[in-house]
Amino acid sequence: MIAEKPRAAAKIAEALEARNKINIDGVSVWIGKIREKDVVIAPTAGHLYTLHTNERGFPVFNYSWGPRWIYEKNSKHLEKFYKALKKLFPSAEYYVNACDYDVEGSVIGYNIISNLGDVGRAYRVKFSTLTREEISRAFSSLQPLDWSNIESGLARHILDWIWGINVSRALMSIYEKLFEERLILSAGRVQSPTLLELLRRYLERETFVPEPMFTVSVRVRYGDREYSVTNVFEPFKKLDSATELVKSLEEAGRLIIGNVEERVLDLEPPPPFNLTQLQLESARLFRLSPAETLKIAEELYLESLISYPRTNSEKIPPSIDNTRILKNLTSLPELGVYASELLRRKLLSPREGLNEDPAHPAIHPTGYMPTKNLGKEKAALYELIVRRYLASFYPSARVEEVIYTLEEPRAKCLFKLVGRKIVSQEWLKVYRYRKIDVIEVPTLRLGEELKISSVRLVKLYTHPPQLHTKASILKWMEASGIGTEATRAQIIETLFERRYVRGRRIAVTNLGLRVAHVLSTLFRDITEVELTREFERKLREIALGRVSRKEIIDEAISKLSNELEEVKKSLSSCRRSELKVRFGLSTGFQCSICGSDAVGREGGLTLCYPHLRAYQNLVKAYDVWKARNSIDFDDYVETLLKLYITGRFVKDVIKYLMNRVK
DNA sequence: GCAAGGTC
Numbered sequence: 278m279i280a281e282k283p284r285a286a287a288k289i290a291e292a293l294e295a296r297n298k299i300n301i302d303g304v305s306v307w308i309g310k311i312r313e314k315d316v317v318i319a320p321t322a323g324h325l326y327t328l329h330t331n332e333r334g335f336p337v338f339n340y341s342w343g344p345r346w347i348y349e350k351n352s353k354h355l356e357k358f359y360k361a362l363k364k365l366f367p368s369a370e371y372y373v374n375a376c377d378y379d380v381e382g383s384v385i386g387y388n389i390i391s392n393l394g395d396v397g398r399a400y401r402v403k404f405s406t407l408t409r410e411e412i413s414r415a416f417s418s419l420q421p422l423d424w425s426n427i428e429s430g431l432a433r434h435i436l437d438w439i440w441g442i443n444v445s446r447a448l449m450s451i452y453e454k455l456f457e458e459r460l461i462l463s464a465g466r467v468q469s470p471t472l473l474e475l476l477r478r479y480l481e482r483e484t485f486v487p488e489p490m491f492t493v494s495v496r497v498r499y500g501d502r503e504y505s506v507t508n509v510f511e512p513f514k515k516l517d518s519a520t521e522l523v524k525s526l527e528e529a530g531r532l533i534i535g536n537v538e539e540r541v542l543d544l545e546p547p548p549p550f551n552l553t554q555l556q557l558e559s560a561r562l563f564r565l566s567p568a569e570t571l572k573i574a575e576e577l578y579l580e581s582l583i584s585y586p587r588t589n590s591e592k593i594p595p596s597i598d599n600t601r602i603l604k605n606l607t608s609l610p611e612l613g614v615y616a617s618e619l620l621r622r623k624l625l626s627p628r629e630g631l632n633e634d635p636a637h638p639a640i641h642p643t644g645y646m647p648t649k650n651l652g653k654e655k656a657a658l659y660e661l662i663v664r665r666y667l668a669s670f671y672p673s674a675r676v677e678e679v680i681y682t683l684e685e686p687r688a689k690c691l692f693k694l695v696g697r698k699i700v701s702q703e704w705l706k707v708y709r710y711r712k713i714d715v716i717e718v719p720t721l722r723l724g725e726e727l728k729i730s731s732v733r734l735v736k737l738y739t740h741p742p743q744l745h746t747k748a749s750i751l752k753w754m755e756a757s758g759i760g761t762e763a764t765r766a767q768i769i770e771t772l773f774e775r776r777y778v779r780g781r782r783i784a785v786t787n788l789g790l791r792v793a794h795v796l797s798t799l800f801r802d803i804t805e806v807e808l809t810r811e812f813e814r815k816l817r818e819i820a821l822g823r824v825s826r827k828e829i830i831d832e833a834i835s836k837l838s839n840e841l842e843e844v845k846k847s848l849s850s851c852r853r854s855e856l857k858v859r860f861g862l863s864t865g866f867q868c869s870i871c872g873s874d875a876v877g878r879e880g881g882l883t884l885c886y887p888h889l890r891a892y893q894n895l896v897k898a899y900d901v902w903k904a905r906n907s908i909d910f911d912d913y914v915e916t917l918l919k920l921y922i923t924g925r926f927v928k929d930v931i932k933y934l935m936n937r938v939k
Numbered sequence: 940g941c942a943a944g945g946t947c
Contacts, residue, residue, distance in 0.1 A: 441942030
């Protein structure tokens with residue numbers, strides 16, 4: 278019986294009462310009996326086999342499965358699992374794939390059985406949680422191998438491999454020819470659309486030209502206190518409109534309460550974490566990257582303090598004994614009182630989120646107590662997970678708001694003054710990372726007047742979108758449905774390792790710009806999220822038995838081989854400069870500002886893509902500025918240079934233009 | 940050397 282990981286093997290052994298634990302060269306294996314027959318439960322550690330090829334260059338469509346520890350770097354740790362299984366297999370009468378019940382688990386077990394044993398003597402078990410009841414039940418009814426999952430899973434591996442390896446190799450060749458530099462480059466179904474999204478955001482931010490807007494800031498006096506009121510209208514585009522409003526408010530000297538609204542808000546507690554939510558929250562609170570969070574969560578898991586972290590689930594299935602966990606948590610310093618309160622009030626069913634995972638429950642504390650000092654970051658993450666779990670059992674918090682609408686009839690503008698208090702804390706007291714702003718305001722009546730103590734004219738600017746962070750790009754990946762819980766953080770790190778991107782606020786490097794440009798010109802499919810959608814459709818068809826794996830792979834090969842041959846032909850027949858023009862990467866000229874390949878002309882300059890876009894935005898926004906606030910071009914660009922929200926490519930253009938005038 | 944997906 279093959280388990281997907283050592284801990285799962287231990288759980289299965291426990292449920293099947295296989296108590297004889299032996300050690301095969303560093304791998305723990307359990308032996309027990311089922312109906313008078315010896316059973317052996319042995320673990321792998323995820324995928325033990327990988328696709329590989331001995332061929333160099335591209336196109337390459339000859340691949341086969343081989344042991345990962347041989348073909349992949351940093352996979353030495355898999356050797357012992359491979360050797361232990363290899364030792365055990367010859368003496369088995371039949372084999373059971375007891376890996377997680379999902380497509381990858383089916384592939385992991387299938388590859389091991391087909392390479393080391395015989396799929397004609399193999400079975401599958403289905404269980405969704407590692408609990409004694411469910412494991413015993415699953416093993417009492419062995420199923421035939423789930424061929425549709427296996428076929429669909431194998432196809433996923435192969436499609437990713439032939440696209441990824443071929444486009445990566447082509448990319449390296451093209452890059453070397455165009456830019457005369459040999460670099461390790463990569464492209465893939467998940468990483469390439471992610472790079473393109475980072476680039477979209479980077480260009481939007483760095484070619485941004487702010488536009489001016491105008492509004493007013495009003496303070497009122499009541500009794501001996503002053504209050505700032507909130508504007509219930511959009512800022513004005515014209516300076517005149519704002520000065521007019523200032524004048525009429527000054528003349529009126531007071532605002533009148535035109536409406537009083539009271540409302541009660543019930544705030545539901547958050548559900549327990551899945552990995553994405555944990556990564557986002559930990560980035561927000563502790564500034565940890567998604568990869569760092571996963572690493573720390575992994576350690577907590579291996580120390581038995583929390584459940585399996587690589588999960589998409591926000592649910593705690595009924596098989597998990599919350600009462601036992603809460604009882605254990607009562608001995609935690611500080612947090613124990615909340616566990617006691619939940620037990621006392623019999624609040625024992627948690628709020629759940631919508632996300633599910635076929636293999637694992639939401640992240641929750643196991644109830645085991647930390648035995649040593651965890652260290653700062655690990656302790657903080659553990660506390661976050663425990664507080665989130667505890668919070669999910671509490672009733673909604675209750676917040677009361679009073680909203681006074683203030684008006685000045687002649688000004689035709691509305692303002693508001695909001696008061697807020699927390700009537701019932703409930704989960705807010707344990708999940709202290711969620712803060713509700715408490716605002717004290719006096720009790721006011723309809724028609725009551727408040728004296729205006731100050732009115733100021735305020736100049737505002739439109740703002741660019743912020744550059745992505747590792748957390749926000751992770752969120753984008755999840756929303757776009759690319760990558761998995763276990764891989765997204767790692768794929769983001771790959772983009773950094775390749776030097777396509779850099780910085781905490783993620784900027785795209787020149788290399789990243791070039792790679793994105795080459796890919797979207799020559800291999801557009803791999804830069805779009807739609808490729809994943811297409812894969813998913815095809816894999817579903819395979820799982821439903823409507824098409825064969827071979828048909829789908831052949832289709833991908835024929836499409837790719839046409840594109841790759843085309844690129845190859847161009848590479849061998851063209852000179853470097855011709856090639857750039859031919860691939861739409863250049864006009865044959867250089868950017869007047871930065872010297873990289875120009876893609877267009879504007880105002881007598883030849884410009885690269887970012888500087889061209891910045892130039893166009895600069896010209897377009899000048900019309901807006903002139904219309905709103907009479908200003909000449911020199912003042913316009915000097916103001917822009919001083920603003921931090923002005924994009925860096927825009928500032929490059931301005932500095933270039935200023936130098937040219939000098 | 941190159942992917943994405945498991946897990947350590």
